Amino acid sequence: MFETFISYLNQDATIQAMVDIGSMALFFIGLFGLLTHRHILRIFISVSIMEFAIFLFFIGNTFDKTFTAPILGDGHVAFVAMNDPIPHALVLTAIVIGMAVFALGVSFAIEYYKLTGRTDINDMNEMSES
Amino acid sequence: MSSIYFVALPLLFGFATPLLGKLGKNGIAYVSTLMQVALFILALSLLLSTSWSVEVISIAPPLGISFVLNKASLFFVTLFTFMMMLFSFYYLDLRKSDPYAHEGKFFILLNMLLASSIGLVLSSDIFNIYVFFEIAGLSAYILSAYKKTPKALEAGLKYLVTGMMASVFLLLAITFIYIHLGSLNLAVLSESFNTLPYNIKVLISVFLLIGFGFKVEIFPLNFWVTDVYEGSSSPVNALFSSIVVKAYLFVFFHILYLFMPDSEFGTFLIYLGALSMLVAEIVALKQTNLKRVFAYSSLGQVGFIFAVMASENPSAVTAAFFIILAHSVAKMMIFLSITSIEREHQSVEIETLKELNSPFIKVMMILAMLSLLGIPLFAGFIGKFLALKDFAVNSAYVVVVVIVIASLIESIYYFKIAGNLFYKGEKSKGEKSKGKKREKLTLTLMQKAVFTVLALVLLLVGIAPWLFSGFISEASQVMLDSTTYATTLMGGLK
Numbered sequence: 001m002f003e004t005f006i007s008y009l010n011q012d013a014t015i016q017a018m019v020d021i022g023s024m025a026l027f028f029i030g031l032f033g034l035l036t037h038r039h040i041l042r043i044f045i046s047v048s049i050m051e052f053a054i055f056l057f058f059i060g061n062t063f064d065k066t067f068t069a070p071i072l073g074d075g076h077v078a079f080v081a082m083n084d085p086i087p088h089a090l091v092l093t094a095i096v097i098g099m100a101v102f103a104l105g106v107s108f109a110i111e112y113y114k115l116t117g118r119t120d121i122n123d124m125n126e127m128s129e130s
Numbered sequence: 131m132s133s134i135y136f137v138a139l140p141l142l143f144g145f146a147t148p149l150l151g152k153l154g155k156n157g158i159a160y161v162s163t164l165m166q167v168a169l170f171i172l173a174l175s176l177l178l179s180t181s182w183s184v185e186v187i188s189i190a191p192p193l194g195i196s197f198v199l200n201k202a203s204l205f206f207v208t209l210f211t212f213m214m215m216l217f218s219f220y221y222l223d224l225r226k227s228d229p230y231a232h233e234g235k236f237f238i239l240l241n242m243l244l245a246s247s248i249g250l251v252l253s254s255d256i257f258n259i260y261v262f263f264e265i266a267g268l269s270a271y272i273l274s275a276y277k278k279t280p281k282a283l284e285a286g287l288k289y290l291v292t293g294m295m296a297s298v299f300l301l302l303a304i305t306f307i308y309i310h311l312g313s314l315n316l317a318v319l320s321e322s323f324n325t326l327p328y329n330i331k332v333l334i335s336v337f338l339l340i341g342f343g344f345k346v347e348i349f350p351l352n353f354w355v356t357d358v359y360e361g362s363s364s365p366v367n368a369l370f371s372s373i374v375v376k377a378y379l380f381v382f383f384h385i386l387y388l389f390m391p392d393s394e395f396g397t398f399l400i401y402l403g404a405l406s407m408l409v410a411e412i413v414a415l416k417q418t419n420l421k422r423v424f425a426y427s428s429l430g431q432v433g434f435i436f437a438v439m440a441s442e443n444p445s446a447v448t449a450a451f452f453i454i455l456a457h458s459v460a461k462m463m464i465f466l467s468i469t470s471i472e473r474e475h476q477s478v479e480i481e482t483l484k485e486l487n488s489p490f491i492k493v494m495m496i497l498a499m500l501s502l503l504g505i506p507l508f509a510g511f512i513g514k515f516l517a518l519k520d521f522a523v524n525s526a527y528v529v530v531v532v533i534v535i536a537s538l539i540e541s542i543y544y545f546k547i548a549g550n551l552f553y554k555g556e557k558s559k560g561e562k563s564k565g566k567k568r569e570k571l572t573l574t575l576m577q578k579a580v581f582t583v584l585a586l587v588l589l590l591v592g593i594a595p596w597l598f599s600g601f602i603s604e605a606s607q608v609m610l611d612s613t614t615y616a617t618t619l620m621g622g623l624k
Contacts (some may be wrong), residue, residue: 047294058305090257094301097264105290108275112283126281127360
């Protein structure tokens with residue numbers, strides 16, 4: 001019983017489905033957080049969760065667990081049966097950019113809090129629609 | 131190799147600014163302006179040379195990171211460098227009276243904004259576009275929050291949150307493109323995109339539209355724009371309206387022309403643009419704050435450009451390029467005028483214009499508004515006329531009607547502003563206005579020169595459009611010709 005369950009989990013299709021459903025679930029958790037929370041830092045965190053769901057989806061869909069890292073050496077002499085390095089490079093770049101934007105946003109939020117004492121986005125109405 | 135300078139020089143200068151501290155604040159400002167003049171001269175010389183046609187620079191072929199400088203992107207590069215150069219000249223004198231933006235930091239942001247806008251236009255790789263999209267976004271967020279007042283920070287936060295949403299959807303589109311096509315190069319994508327199943331194509335198109343929709347300020351996704359314009363300082367608004375939005379518009383339609391020949395999607399975008407224009411102009415009527423009024427006017431004009439570009443035929447794209455040129459110049463004039471008015475009166479309400487005592491600025495604002503309205507003999511007329519003619523030829527009469535109604539509404543609030551500009555003071559309050567003598571707003575010689583150059587461009591395009599129609603029609607044909615683009619790009623990669 002337990003062995004069959006483990007072998008079922010190890011099937012490629014199961015792993016693929018888990019990655020797809022899991023990352024989409026994470027994306028919608030982020031979207032839900034974005035729509036329901038009013039605290040500015042929680043909004044940043046929600047958007048970050050959405051971003052990370054996309055990273056997971058991207059890597060999960062371009063990664064093959066039977067392939068090795070794209071590095072020559074340890075007996076590997078040609079670029080065969082190796083994972084595509086481009087998605088990893090892209091995701092690393094995107095993580096760095098996302099973190100920079102997140103940090104900038106938090107620093108704006110802190111400055112704003114120091115000046116006005118507000119963190120709720122519903123109270124951010126310095127500019128009134130006339 | 132000239133195309134690399136347009137991105138590398140401003141970036142290099144931006145990051146070298148802290149090292150140039152010994153030059154002092156004035157030194158940094160002058161070197162930055164000098165570099166922008168050099169870039170403009172380089173772009174203009176390429177634009178005017180008859181033998182030059184296209185240039186491809188590739189870095190490391192397997193990665194396929196490459197820049198393509200053709201006539202279409204060169205038109206935008208020339209426009210951006212021209213606008214940034216004039217802005218810097220204006221800023222040289224403004225800076226001295228500016229309490230918050232006299233530091234070297236400001237020039238890092240200006241040059242990063244220039245480099246990333248040009249990079250967006252030149253990139254031929256969709257991930258490179260994402261990186262420049264984010265750099266342009268980051269420098270724009272910091273520029274809009276630069277004053278560090280509650281209003282400015284709030285504008286920065288709103289801009290940043292919407293920018294994050296935009297980048298999430300763009301990244302999602304990139305993910306789907308890479309998973310299904312295994313490449314991010316625009317040349318490869320333009321050939322293989324139509325082999326995708328219909329559902330995936332729709333999904334990618336929708337994600338791209340949402341991602342870029344935030345940035346090109348199209349109707350349902352432009353709720354943040356006016357708050358950002360009101361909160362950030364007026365000179366920065368001039369840059370947002372005349373450089374940043376134009377760069378995003380170019381990239382969006384560049385990608386669209388390359389791999390979405392679905393005419394139904396194009397029709398949908400035309401109606402979306404027209405609706406965006408109508409809604410923006412109607413809401414603009416109620417506004418009393420000058421910055422908000424012109425932010426809504428910007429939204430309206432961008433919607434108009436969006437609708438015209440989505441028509442996807444050479445005469446429409448020529449018209450769109452004329453509107454882009456006219457709108458950039460006019461909005462630069464308007465927002466620089468508002469900068470001087472705000473500095474003098476500490477207020478940007480429309481009522482403030484009654485107290486304005488500067489015939490020069492009044493004339494400049496009137497000229498810019500006449501051009502935005504599309505009065506003959508001004509630059510705005512050519513683009514609007516060509517665009518309406520093109521819609522009429524293609525029997526899209528609904529769009530023509532919507533645009534004409536939107537223009538009529540636009541004229542109402544421009545006349546309201548003009549009425550305040552020419553306000554002489556009520557006679558019953560004559561004594562009161564005598565007692566409180568209005569101060570005269572003075573501009574330095576450099577600032578007057580910048581306004582004069584901008585006004586001359588407006589008049590020159592309006593009176594002698596044939597001087598510009600040569601390279602603009604050539605640029606529009608190059609922009610629509612995706613097969614030549616793909617072959618030159620692939621040729622550059624091998």
